[in-house]
Amino acid sequence: METLVEVQCIKHIYPDKTQVALCGLDFVVHEGERVVVLGPNGAGKTTLLSHILGLLSPVEGSVHVMGLEPGKNFRTIRRNIGVVFQNVDEQIIGPTVFDDIAFTPRNERIKRDETERRVMSVAKMVGIEDILEKIPHYLSGGQKKKVALAGAIVMEPKLLVLDEPFDGLDPVSKREMIELLNRLNREKNITLIITTHDVNLVPYVADIVYVIYDGKIVMRGKPYEVFSEKEILEAANLEPPVLVDLFLYLREKGLDTTVPTTLEQAKKQLDTILQQKYL
Amino acid sequence: MSHIHISDGIIPPVWWIPGYVICLAIVFSILRKTDLERIRQRVPTVAMMAAVMLVTMSVPLGFLPFHMNFAALAGMMLGPALSFVSVFVVNLILALLGHGGITAVGINTLTIGIEAALGGALFKYLKSKFGGTASAAISTLSALLLSTVLIILFLSSIGVVDIWSGEGLLHTHEEHEDHGSGDVVYRLGFVILTGWGAVLAVILAGILLETVISVLIIRFFMKVRSDIVQPVSEENRQ
Amino acid sequence: MHLSAVDQMANNGSSVFHRAGVPSKLLLVLVLLVSIIGTGHIIYLGVLIGFITVLLIVSRAQLKEIVHLLLYPAVFSSLFALFKLQESLTAGIIVILRGTGAALATLFLLATTPWIEIFAFLSAYLPGLLVDIFLFTYRSFFILADRLGNLLRSIRLRGGYHSLNPLMNIKNMASVVGLLILNSFEMSERMYKVYLLRGYTGGIPVTRNWWKLTYTDGVIIFLSLLIVIGTVILWRLW
Numbered sequence: 211m212e213t214l215v216e217v218q219c220i221k222h223i224y225p226d227k228t229q230v231a232l233c234g235l236d237f238v239v240h241e242g243e244r245v246v247v248l249g250p251n252g253a254g255k256t257t258l259l260s261h262i263l264g265l266l267s268p269v270e271g272s273v274h275v276m277g278l279e280p281g282k283n284f285r286t287i288r289r290n291i292g293v294v295f296q297n298v299d300e301q302i303i304g305p306t307v308f309d310d311i312a313f314t315p316r317n318e319r320i321k322r323d324e325t326e327r328r329v330m331s332v333a334k335m336v337g338i339e340d341i342l343e344k345i346p347h348y349l350s351g352g353q354k355k356k357v358a359l360a361g362a363i364v365m366e367p368k369l370l371v372l373d374e375p376f377d378g379l380d381p382v383s384k385r386e387m388i389e390l391l392n393r394l395n396r397e398k399n400i401t402l403i404i405t406t407h408d409v410n411l412v413p414y415v416a417d418i419v420y421v422i423y424d425g426k427i428v429m430r431g432k433p434y435e436v437f438s439e440k441e442i443l444e445a446a447n448l449e450p451p452v453l454v455d456l457f458l459y460l461r462e463k464g465l466d467t468t469v470p471t472t473l474e475q476a477k478k479q480l481d482t483i484l485q486q487k488y489l
Numbered sequence: 490m491s492h493i494h495i496s497d498g499i500i501p502p503v504w505w506i507p508g509y510v511i512c513l514a515i516v517f518s519i520l521r522k523t524d525l526e527r528i529r530q531r532v533p534t535v536a537m538m539a540a541v542m543l544v545t546m547s548v549p550l551g552f553l554p555f556h557m558n559f560a561a562l563a564g565m566m567l568g569p570a571l572s573f574v575s576v577f578v579v580n581l582i583l584a585l586l587g588h589g590g591i592t593a594v595g596i597n598t599l600t601i602g603i604e605a606a607l608g609g610a611l612f613k614y615l616k617s618k619f620g621g622t623a624s625a626a627i628s629t630l631s632a633l634l635l636s637t638v639l640i641i642l643f644l645s646s647i648g649v650v651d652i653w654s655g656e657g658l659l660h661t662h663e664e665h666e667d668h669g670s671g672d673v674v675y676r677l678g679f680v681i682l683t684g685w686g687a688v689l690a691v692i693l694a695g696i697l698l699e700t701v702i703s704v705l706i707i708r709f710f711m712k713v714r715s716d717i718v719q720p721v722s723e724e725n726r727q
Numbered sequence: 728m729h730l731s732a733v734d735q736m737a738n739n740g741s742s743v744f745h746r747a748g749v750p751s752k753l754l755l756v757l758v759l760l761v762s763i764i765g766t767g768h769i770i771y772l773g774v775l776i777g778f779i780t781v782l783l784i785v786s787r788a789q790l791k792e793i794v795h796l797l798l799y800p801a802v803f804s805s806l807f808a809l810f811k812l813q814e815s816l817t818a819g820i821i822v823i824l825r826g827t828g829a830a831l832a833t834l835f836l837l838a839t840t841p842w843i844e845i846f847a848f849l850s851a852y853l854p855g856l857l858v859d860i861f862l863f864t865y866r867s868f869f870i871l872a873d874r875l876g877n878l879l880r881s882i883r884l885r886g887g888y889h890s891l892n893p894l895m896n897i898k899n900m901a902s903v904v905g906l907l908i909l910n911s912f913e914m915s916e917r918m919y920k921v922y923l924l925r926g927y928t929g930g931i932p933v934t935r936n937w938w939k940l941t942y943t944d945g946v947i948i949f950l951s952l953l954i955v956i957g958t959v960i961l962w963r964l965w
Contacts, residue, residue: 225716265920288924299870300914301921305843305862317926345738345843347869361925496804496826497764520854529929530919532856536863537871537915538908543730543864544871545904557904566912574857578864585837586729587796587830589803591760698897705901706908717912 214369214401215239220261220271230257233271234426239418241368244395244402246412248436249422250447255405256296258422259373262403263293276368289318292362292400296374298354299347302361307333307349308342311360318365332360336390352383359387363394370394372404376411388414409437410451413471421446433471497590500647508595512602516577519570528571535571538563539578560601561632562703564609565625565718572605573598596643604636612718621718625707626700633696730868732792736838742786743943744839749848751944751951752840758951759832762958763825769817771961772824775954779831788838793831800830855929863918871911878903 217237223229232254239245249255260266261273264280264287273280280287295301304310308329315325333339336356341349346357355375362370372391376384392415394400404415412419412433419436421429423446429436437443437450440458449455453476457469467483470476500508520528542559558579564572577598584591608628615624710718737745744752763775783793804826812819836845842865850858882888887899919927 225714263924265924284923288926291924293921293924295917295921300918301925303866303922303925303927305846314926317928345841347866348738496800496807496822497760497829498822498825499804499807516857517854520856525856525929528856529927532859532929533863533867533915533918533922534912536860537867537911537918539860539864540867540871541904541908541911543868544875545907559904562908566908574860578860582730582864585833586733587800587834590800590826590829591833592764592829702897702901702904705898706905709902709905710909714909714912717909 211240214241214276215262216274218272220268220273222266222268230254231425232258234428235430237427239403241401242399244415244417246416247405247420247422253422254425255422256373259371290368292367292370294358294362294372294375296377298358301358302346307344307357310357311364314365328364332364336360351378369401374406376406376408391415495590495593497592500592505592505595508599512595512598516574519574531571535567535575538567539575542579557699560605561608561629564605565612569606569609572609573602576602576605600636600639604632607635608632621711622704622708625704629700629703637692729796733837736788737841744786747943747947749840749844751947752836755947755951756832756836758954760829762954763828766961768961769821772828776828779835782835786839793834796834797827797830800826875907
């Protein structure tokens with residue numbers, strides 16, 4: 211599997227002289243993976259993403275995206291990356307939803323018919339084909355997120371970076387977003403890097419989880435592996451998902467059970483336990 | 490000084506047409522300069538400052554009959570040229586909303602744009618000599634005074650104000666009386682106005698207020714984001 | 728915020744004028760402005776203002792908001808009208824009618840045409856960067872207006888605003904404005920980076936669909952012609 215992103219112990223100094231460093235484990239993302247970066251507020255998640263996107267350049271350490279340094283090859287890198295920021299108001303540019311989704315193709319001088327085809331295709335995929343003529347600032351938060359996502363995937367990027375994409379969404383919208391992201395990964399082989407602090411959603415949208423705390427990448431692994439390390443999670447000011455926490459507790463109390471990470475797995479596990487108990 | 494609320498039909502064409510032509514010529518030439526990349530970089534900031542100027546006009550100060558325009562502050566943040574463009578955008582939008590006539594846009598942009606440009610240029614020149622706070626005070630005050638003088642000269646030129654006698658637009662020959670103090674008092678019905686004394690007092694109060702607020706804001710930036718008012722070189726900007 | 732209210736009217740309306748194309752409406756408004764500013768005939772001014780009022784009623788604009796916006800030009804043109812009253816009552820009334828009439832014409836345009844469409848039309852004739860600045864200013868205004876609203880609410884809830892305490896208000900409003908400007912600068916920096924990521928190279932491509940003239944456009948153009956003819960006839964007679 212091709213390595214798409216590699217970040218090794220970076221340090222950056224902001225204009226207000228704040229220094230941030232992100233060291234510990236190396237941050238590596240392979241093609242086709244769904245990677246979630248977990249961490250409390252101020253841990254360094256946005257700093258990590260900004261370096262990957264080439265918006266910041268490290269004063270120490272190294273960042274490589276598709277083999278290139280993003281800060282120095284910004285225009286090349288950005289053609290293969292789509293991004294959805296936490297505050298989507300700041301990235302919606304177009305006067306209408308259609309114009310916003312069409313923004314990048316038009317700037318890349320893609321022909322009008324092809325632009326329209328791409329816009330309609332992603333709008334349908336994301337479920338916003340009925341609001342293409344609307345003005346973005348009158349849309350709801352969830353709709354704006356979808357518009358931003360459509361704009362990010364219209365050029366079929368290799369890598370999609372999302373900063374807190376579930377923030378501010380209601381439960382149904384969160385589920386829709388998760389399904390959409392998984393579909394993009396499955397059907398278009400788009401690699402995902404997602405930052406969030408909503409641990410309960412992670413098992414549904416991650417192949418690999420990184421945990422960042424206080425400027426250090428402290429853990430890397432599959433969701434189950436990461437969430438089983440309760441002490442490390444607590445030290446990083448995180449809690450495991452409710453389900454994991456519950457089943458870890460049950461196991462501590464002597465119940466012979468694996469630890470599920472999703473609701474479906476938990477139901478199956480409970481069915482098995484109940485069958486064993488009553489048979 | 491805020492922009493002039495001169496309704497349409499007051500300014501003679503011999504003033505407003507050249508006002509528009511000169512204003513547009515300046516704006517176009519600023520935006521067609523060869524260093525387009527640098528201007529393109531500042532487009533969101535220019536627009537944001539224009540939006541700030543539009544939005545802060547509604548910041549309430551209680552019973553005080555002023556609203557700020559922050560053109561001089563825009564000059565300090567954006568520099569002389571781009572602040573002029575920002576002022577044009579604001580004036581046009583305001584005119585379309587009925588704040589000031591559409592024919593006054595050119596003249597308004599020139600006077601307030603000069604205020605912004607002078608504020609920016611003076612600040613840039615003085616800050617290394619006197620520091621941020623003092624430079625901001627001197628620049629804002631000078632810029633506001635200049636634009637006030639320009640506006641008075643303009644109003645005098647179109648016959649709204651008599652600059653020498655101080656007789657203002659509410660003067661009638663039958664209805665004024667002298668007071669012992671030497672100030673000429675004008676009476677129109679139940680409305681009494683004094684001459685230049687009263688008018689200038691009001692204007693100066695507004696100028697001082699905007700100066701104080703602008704200085705407080707610059708001081709705030711010097712503490713938290715000094716790079717905004719003391720830009721670093723382009724290589725390090727991003 | 729008036730800009731928000733007018734924007735809502737333009738975007739949410741479905742009258743025949745909302746459906747008309749931008750060029751025909753711009754032509755009508757231009758003709759109206761020239762006629763209003765150029766004519767010295769009080770009855771004709773009254774007719775034009777009545778005509779625009781009918782247009783606003785047909786377009787189902789929020790008349791309360793329009794009247795509120797008209798207060799600015801009405802009040803300021805009244806000040807200048809008092810000067811003209813020395814000549815004659817008619818001269819004074821003409822000043823007021825011109826000021827409010829011109830404002831009414833531009834408000835009709837804004838109440839029936841989203842800013843986006845106006846910018847889209849202008850993008851064919853103005854420098855791309857200038858259109859970008861207008862578009863970004865428009866977007867930024869709404870974001871900042873929300874933020875300002877939140878900040879002012881917080882200040883009021885925390886006892887930081889009192890209509891009779893100007894000193895407190897000045898200090899607190901300076902903080903509000905400073906914070907707003909700081910946030911907006913940082914936001915504009917982030918926005919520029921995002922725009923670069925999305926391929927911005929100057930010039931936001933905007934969908935333009937106005938070139939197909941409809942029956943409504945024909946009616947509007949016809950009305951514009953009638954106004955031109957009426958104005959020319961009056962000029963000749965007067």
